[in-house]
Amino acid sequence: MLDAGLQDRFGNHPHVGEMRGRTFFRGIELVEDRSTKKPFDPGLKLHARIKSEAMAAVPTGGFFRSVPSLDSPDLQHHIVLYSNGGAAGKHGSTLHEFSGLSATTIMLRPESLGTVEVGSANPRDAPLIKSRYLEAEHDRVALMRGVRAVRKIMRQPALEPFVGDAIEPGADVVTDDDMIEYLRNFGNTGFHPTSTCCRGVDETAVVDPRLRLHGFEGLRVVDASVMPSITSGNTNAPTIMIAEKAADMIREDARIS
Numbered sequence: 001m002l003d004a005g006l007q008d009r010f011g012n013h014p015h016v017g018e019m020r021g022r023t024f025f026r027g028i029e030l031v032e033d034r035s036t037k038k039p040f041d042p043g044l045k046l047h048a049r050i051k052s053e054a055m056a057a058v059p060t061g062g063f064f065r066s067v068p069s070l071d072s073p074d075l076q077h078h079i080v081l082y083s084n085g086g087a088a089g090k091h092g093s094t095l096h097e098f099s100g101l102s103a104t105t106i107m108l109r110p111e112s113l114g115t116v117e118v119g120s121a122n123p124r125d126a127p128l129i130k131s132r133y134l135e136a137e138h139d140r141v142a143l144m145r146g147v148r149a150v151r152k153i154m155r156q157p158a159l160e161p162f163v164g165d166a167i168e169p170g171a172d173v174v175t176d177d178d179m180i181e182y183l184r185n186f187g188n189t190g191f192h193p194t195s196t197c198c199r200g201v202d203e204t205a206v207v208d209p210r211l212r213l214h215g216f217e218g219l220r221v222v223d224a225s226v227m228p229s230i231t232s233g234n235t236n237a238p239t240i241m242i243a244e245k246a247a248d249m250i251r252e253d254a255r256i257s
Protein backbone atom coordinates (compact mmCIF):
# COMPACT_ATOMS: atom_id res chain seq x y z
CA MET A 1 0.00 0.00 0.00
CA LEU A 2 2.90 2.32 0.47
CA ASP A 3 4.09 2.23 -3.11
CA ALA A 4 4.91 5.45 -4.88
CA GLY A 5 1.44 5.82 -6.40
CA LEU A 6 -0.34 5.73 -3.09
CA GLN A 7 2.14 8.02 -1.43
CA ASP A 8 1.38 10.58 -4.13
CA ARG A 9 -2.28 10.09 -3.44
CA PHE A 10 -1.71 10.72 0.25
CA GLY A 11 0.18 13.84 -0.63
CA ASN A 12 -2.41 15.04 -3.11
CA HIS A 13 -5.42 14.73 -0.91
CA PRO A 14 -5.35 17.07 2.01
CA HIS A 15 -8.01 15.13 3.84
CA VAL A 16 -6.27 11.82 3.42
CA GLY A 17 -4.98 10.82 6.76
CA GLU A 18 -7.01 13.37 8.61
CA MET A 19 -8.17 11.76 11.72
CA ARG A 20 -11.07 12.47 13.96
CA GLY A 21 -10.57 11.17 17.42
CA ARG A 22 -12.09 11.81 20.76
CA THR A 23 -10.65 13.26 23.84
CA PHE A 24 -11.59 11.42 26.88
CA PHE A 25 -11.52 12.63 30.40
CA ARG A 26 -11.62 10.43 33.42
CA GLY A 27 -12.59 12.14 36.63
CA ILE A 28 -12.11 10.23 39.81
CA GLU A 29 -14.19 10.55 42.92
CA LEU A 30 -13.26 9.11 46.25
CA VAL A 31 -16.19 7.10 47.51
CA GLU A 32 -16.85 6.60 51.17
CA ASP A 33 -19.78 5.60 53.31
CA ARG A 34 -20.32 8.72 55.38
CA SER A 35 -22.38 6.89 58.01
CA THR A 36 -19.49 4.61 58.94
CA LYS A 37 -16.69 6.86 57.66
CA LYS A 38 -15.29 3.77 56.01
CA PRO A 39 -14.47 3.49 52.34
CA PHE A 40 -17.50 2.31 50.48
CA ASP A 41 -16.94 -0.30 47.85
CA PRO A 42 -19.87 -0.20 45.45
CA GLY A 43 -18.30 -2.96 43.40
CA LEU A 44 -18.28 -5.36 46.33
CA LYS A 45 -21.83 -4.48 47.35
CA LEU A 46 -22.99 -5.12 43.84
CA HIS A 47 -21.12 -8.40 43.78
CA ALA A 48 -23.13 -9.48 46.79
CA ARG A 49 -26.29 -9.05 44.75
CA ILE A 50 -25.16 -10.28 41.37
CA LYS A 51 -22.37 -12.54 40.28
CA SER A 52 -19.25 -10.59 39.47
CA GLU A 53 -19.11 -11.88 35.92
CA ALA A 54 -22.57 -10.41 35.31
CA MET A 55 -21.39 -6.89 36.12
CA ALA A 56 -20.73 -4.66 33.14
CA ALA A 57 -17.48 -2.71 33.08
CA VAL A 58 -19.50 0.45 32.51
CA PRO A 59 -22.83 -0.04 34.28
CA THR A 60 -24.22 3.41 33.65
CA GLY A 61 -23.84 6.37 31.38
CA GLY A 62 -25.71 8.93 29.38
CA PHE A 63 -25.62 11.51 26.64
CA PHE A 64 -25.68 15.26 27.33
CA ARG A 65 -25.59 18.54 25.45
CA SER A 66 -22.71 20.90 26.25
CA VAL A 67 -25.04 23.71 25.15
CA PRO A 68 -28.81 23.27 25.67
CA SER A 69 -29.62 24.67 22.22
CA LEU A 70 -27.76 21.87 20.39
CA ASP A 71 -29.97 19.58 18.31
CA SER A 72 -28.44 16.46 19.76
CA PRO A 73 -26.03 15.50 22.55
CA ASP A 74 -22.32 16.09 22.02
CA LEU A 75 -21.07 14.63 25.28
CA GLN A 76 -21.12 11.09 26.61
CA HIS A 77 -20.69 10.29 30.29
CA HIS A 78 -19.88 6.98 31.93
CA ILE A 79 -19.69 5.94 35.53
CA VAL A 80 -17.42 3.04 36.29
CA LEU A 81 -17.61 1.32 39.68
CA TYR A 82 -13.91 1.24 40.32
CA SER A 83 -11.23 3.83 40.51
CA ASN A 84 -8.32 3.95 38.15
CA GLY A 85 -6.24 6.64 36.58
CA GLY A 86 -6.11 7.50 32.90
CA ALA A 87 -2.89 6.87 31.02
CA ALA A 88 -1.42 10.08 32.37
CA GLY A 89 -3.43 10.26 35.60
CA LYS A 90 -1.82 11.87 38.62
CA HIS A 91 -2.55 8.72 40.58
CA GLY A 92 -1.24 6.28 38.02
CA SER A 93 -2.80 4.29 35.23
CA THR A 94 -3.70 1.12 37.11
CA LEU A 95 -6.54 0.15 39.42
CA HIS A 96 -6.28 2.16 42.60
CA GLU A 97 -5.99 0.48 45.96
CA PHE A 98 -8.64 2.73 47.47
CA SER A 99 -12.39 2.48 46.90
CA GLY A 100 -13.80 4.88 44.38
CA LEU A 101 -15.60 5.38 41.16
CA SER A 102 -14.56 6.95 37.90
CA ALA A 103 -16.92 9.36 36.18
CA THR A 104 -15.84 10.05 32.64
CA THR A 105 -16.69 12.51 29.89
CA ILE A 106 -16.18 11.96 26.17
CA MET A 107 -16.65 14.77 23.70
CA LEU A 108 -18.45 13.27 20.71
CA ARG A 109 -18.08 15.71 17.85
CA PRO A 110 -14.52 17.01 17.91
CA GLU A 111 -13.48 19.76 15.53
CA SER A 112 -9.76 19.16 16.03
CA LEU A 113 -8.34 17.16 13.15
CA GLY A 114 -5.32 14.92 13.52
CA THR A 115 -3.26 13.43 10.72
CA VAL A 116 -1.85 10.07 9.75
CA GLU A 117 0.98 10.27 7.26
CA VAL A 118 3.19 7.78 5.52
CA GLY A 119 6.61 8.14 7.09
CA SER A 120 8.67 6.36 4.45
CA ALA A 121 8.42 4.03 1.44
CA ASN A 122 9.11 1.07 3.73
CA PRO A 123 5.75 -0.52 4.64
CA ARG A 124 7.26 -1.84 7.86
CA ASP A 125 7.90 1.67 9.16
CA ALA A 126 5.25 3.03 11.52
CA PRO A 127 3.00 5.79 10.17
CA LEU A 128 3.36 9.29 11.58
CA ILE A 129 0.29 9.90 13.73
CA LYS A 130 -0.52 13.30 15.16
CA SER A 131 -3.77 13.32 17.11
CA ARG A 132 -3.95 17.08 17.81
CA TYR A 133 -6.52 16.58 20.55
CA LEU A 134 -7.98 19.79 22.00
CA GLU A 135 -6.49 21.94 19.26
CA ALA A 136 -9.90 23.46 18.44
CA GLU A 137 -11.32 25.82 21.02
CA HIS A 138 -14.74 24.24 20.49
CA ASP A 139 -13.39 20.94 21.81
CA ARG A 140 -11.74 22.48 24.86
CA VAL A 141 -14.91 24.34 25.81
CA ALA A 142 -17.25 21.38 25.23
CA LEU A 143 -15.10 19.00 27.23
CA MET A 144 -14.70 21.51 30.05
CA ARG A 145 -18.48 21.84 30.22
CA GLY A 146 -18.75 18.07 30.31
CA VAL A 147 -16.38 17.78 33.26
CA ARG A 148 -18.30 20.49 35.09
CA ALA A 149 -21.56 18.60 34.43
CA VAL A 150 -20.02 15.46 35.93
CA ARG A 151 -18.95 17.42 38.99
CA LYS A 152 -22.53 18.67 39.36
CA ILE A 153 -23.96 15.16 39.07
CA MET A 154 -21.57 13.87 41.70
CA ARG A 155 -22.62 16.61 44.11
CA GLN A 156 -26.32 15.74 43.92
CA PRO A 157 -28.01 15.10 47.29
CA ALA A 158 -28.88 11.50 46.34
CA LEU A 159 -25.20 10.66 46.04
CA GLU A 160 -24.15 12.60 49.11
CA PRO A 161 -24.10 9.56 51.46
CA PHE A 162 -21.70 7.75 49.19
CA VAL A 163 -19.49 10.13 47.31
CA GLY A 164 -16.61 11.79 49.05
CA ASP A 165 -14.07 14.18 47.67
CA ALA A 166 -13.09 14.37 44.04
CA ILE A 167 -9.53 13.25 43.53
CA GLU A 168 -9.04 14.16 39.88
CA PRO A 169 -9.54 16.95 39.11
CA GLY A 170 -9.26 18.06 42.71
CA ALA A 171 -10.55 21.19 44.40
CA ASP A 172 -7.50 23.10 43.13
CA VAL A 173 -8.88 22.96 39.56
CA VAL A 174 -11.26 25.93 39.56
CA THR A 175 -10.96 28.36 36.66
CA ASP A 176 -11.36 27.68 32.94
CA ASP A 177 -7.59 27.95 32.56
CA ASP A 178 -7.03 25.44 35.39
CA MET A 179 -9.48 23.07 33.78
CA ILE A 180 -7.99 23.28 30.29
CA GLU A 181 -4.51 22.82 31.70
CA TYR A 182 -5.81 19.79 33.56
CA LEU A 183 -7.44 18.34 30.45
CA ARG A 184 -4.30 18.84 28.41
CA ASN A 185 -2.18 17.08 31.01
CA PHE A 186 -4.49 14.28 32.05
CA GLY A 187 -7.04 13.81 29.24
CA ASN A 188 -6.82 10.62 27.29
CA THR A 189 -8.02 9.17 24.01
CA GLY A 190 -11.54 7.76 23.72
CA PHE A 191 -10.15 5.08 21.34
CA HIS A 192 -12.51 6.07 18.54
CA PRO A 193 -10.29 7.34 15.71
CA THR A 194 -12.03 7.43 12.31
CA SER A 195 -12.09 9.13 8.93
CA THR A 196 -8.53 8.75 7.64
CA CYS A 197 -9.84 7.31 4.33
CA CYS A 198 -13.06 9.28 3.82
CA ARG A 199 -15.75 7.87 1.56
CA GLY A 200 -17.09 10.32 -1.01
CA VAL A 201 -16.99 11.72 -4.51
CA ASP A 202 -15.10 15.01 -4.13
CA GLU A 203 -11.35 15.40 -4.51
CA THR A 204 -10.75 14.92 -0.79
CA ALA A 205 -12.35 11.45 -0.74
CA VAL A 206 -10.08 8.39 -0.66
CA VAL A 207 -12.71 5.78 -1.48
CA ASP A 208 -15.79 6.03 -3.67
CA PRO A 209 -19.33 5.38 -2.40
CA ARG A 210 -18.77 1.63 -2.93
CA LEU A 211 -15.57 1.84 -0.84
CA ARG A 212 -13.25 1.29 -3.85
CA LEU A 213 -9.96 3.15 -3.59
CA HIS A 214 -10.01 6.00 -6.12
CA GLY A 215 -7.59 5.30 -8.96
CA PHE A 216 -6.97 1.64 -8.09
CA GLU A 217 -8.58 -1.54 -9.41
CA GLY A 218 -9.71 -4.27 -7.04
CA LEU A 219 -8.87 -2.55 -3.76
CA ARG A 220 -11.40 -1.45 -1.16
CA VAL A 221 -11.11 -0.03 2.30
CA VAL A 222 -13.64 -1.39 4.78
CA ASP A 223 -13.21 -0.13 8.31
CA ALA A 224 -13.81 2.87 10.55
CA SER A 225 -11.47 4.98 8.44
CA VAL A 226 -14.06 5.42 5.65
CA MET A 227 -16.51 7.35 7.86
CA PRO A 228 -16.71 10.87 6.42
CA SER A 229 -17.20 12.14 9.95
CA ILE A 230 -17.13 10.53 13.33
CA THR A 231 -20.37 9.06 14.67
CA SER A 232 -21.99 10.71 17.68
CA GLY A 233 -21.56 7.60 19.76
CA ASN A 234 -19.29 4.57 19.99
CA THR A 235 -17.74 3.40 16.74
CA ASN A 236 -17.73 -0.38 16.94
CA ALA A 237 -21.33 -1.07 15.88
CA PRO A 238 -21.20 1.47 13.00
CA THR A 239 -18.00 -0.21 11.78
CA ILE A 240 -19.73 -3.60 11.79
CA MET A 241 -22.59 -2.06 9.79
CA ILE A 242 -20.10 -0.65 7.27
CA ALA A 243 -18.53 -4.11 6.95
CA GLU A 244 -21.91 -5.81 6.42
CA LYS A 245 -22.88 -3.26 3.78
CA ALA A 246 -19.47 -3.65 2.11
CA ALA A 247 -19.90 -7.44 1.98
CA ASP A 248 -23.23 -6.93 0.18
CA MET A 249 -21.64 -4.48 -2.29
CA ILE A 250 -18.70 -6.80 -3.00
CA ARG A 251 -21.12 -9.67 -3.74
CA GLU A 252 -23.30 -7.43 -5.93
CA ASP A 253 -20.30 -6.17 -7.92
CA ALA A 254 -19.00 -9.73 -8.37
CA ARG A 255 -22.38 -10.78 -9.83
CA ILE A 256 -22.44 -7.84 -12.27
CA SER A 257 -18.89 -8.29 -13.60
Ligand SMILES: Cc1cc2nc3c(=O)[nH]c(=O)nc-3n(C[C@H](O)[C@H](O)[C@H](O)COP(=O)(O)OP(=O)(O)OC[C@H]3O[C@@H](n4cnc5c(N)ncnc54)[C@H](O)[C@@H]3O)c2cc1C
Residues within 6 Å of the ligand: 191, 192, 193, 222, 223, 224, 225, 234, 235, 236, 237, 239
Ligand atom coordinates in the same frame (compact mmCIF):
# COMPACT_ATOMS: atom_id res chain seq x y z
C1 LIG B 1 -9.17 0.04 24.06
C2 LIG B 1 -10.34 0.25 23.12
C3 LIG B 1 -11.62 0.24 23.64
C4 LIG B 1 -12.71 0.44 22.80
N1 LIG B 1 -13.96 0.39 23.33
C5 LIG B 1 -15.02 0.50 22.51
C6 LIG B 1 -16.34 0.36 23.03
O1 LIG B 1 -16.56 0.12 24.21
N2 LIG B 1 -17.38 0.52 22.16
C7 LIG B 1 -17.20 0.79 20.84
O2 LIG B 1 -18.18 0.92 20.11
N3 LIG B 1 -15.95 0.93 20.34
C8 LIG B 1 -14.87 0.77 21.13
N4 LIG B 1 -13.61 0.89 20.61
C9 LIG B 1 -13.48 1.27 19.20
C10 LIG B 1 -13.68 0.07 18.26
O3 LIG B 1 -12.92 -1.03 18.73
C11 LIG B 1 -13.23 0.50 16.86
O4 LIG B 1 -13.99 1.63 16.43
C12 LIG B 1 -13.43 -0.62 15.85
O5 LIG B 1 -12.80 -1.79 16.27
C13 LIG B 1 -12.86 -0.16 14.52
O6 LIG B 1 -12.88 -1.25 13.64
P1 LIG B 1 -11.85 -1.31 12.43
O7 LIG B 1 -12.23 -2.51 11.63
O8 LIG B 1 -11.79 0.01 11.76
O9 LIG B 1 -10.41 -1.52 13.11
P2 LIG B 1 -9.90 -2.70 14.04
O10 LIG B 1 -11.01 -3.31 14.83
O11 LIG B 1 -8.74 -2.11 14.78
O12 LIG B 1 -9.40 -3.81 13.01
C14 LIG B 1 -8.18 -3.68 12.33
C15 LIG B 1 -7.69 -5.09 12.11
O13 LIG B 1 -6.58 -5.05 11.22
C16 LIG B 1 -5.58 -5.92 11.70
N5 LIG B 1 -4.31 -5.46 11.16
C17 LIG B 1 -3.61 -4.37 11.48
N6 LIG B 1 -2.49 -4.29 10.75
C18 LIG B 1 -2.49 -5.35 9.92
C19 LIG B 1 -1.59 -5.81 8.93
N7 LIG B 1 -0.48 -5.17 8.61
N8 LIG B 1 -1.91 -6.96 8.30
C20 LIG B 1 -3.05 -7.64 8.60
N9 LIG B 1 -3.92 -7.23 9.54
C21 LIG B 1 -3.65 -6.10 10.19
C22 LIG B 1 -5.68 -5.82 13.19
O14 LIG B 1 -5.11 -6.93 13.83
C23 LIG B 1 -7.18 -5.75 13.39
O15 LIG B 1 -7.78 -7.02 13.50
C24 LIG B 1 -12.50 0.67 21.42
C25 LIG B 1 -11.21 0.68 20.91
C26 LIG B 1 -10.15 0.46 21.76
C27 LIG B 1 -8.74 0.44 21.17
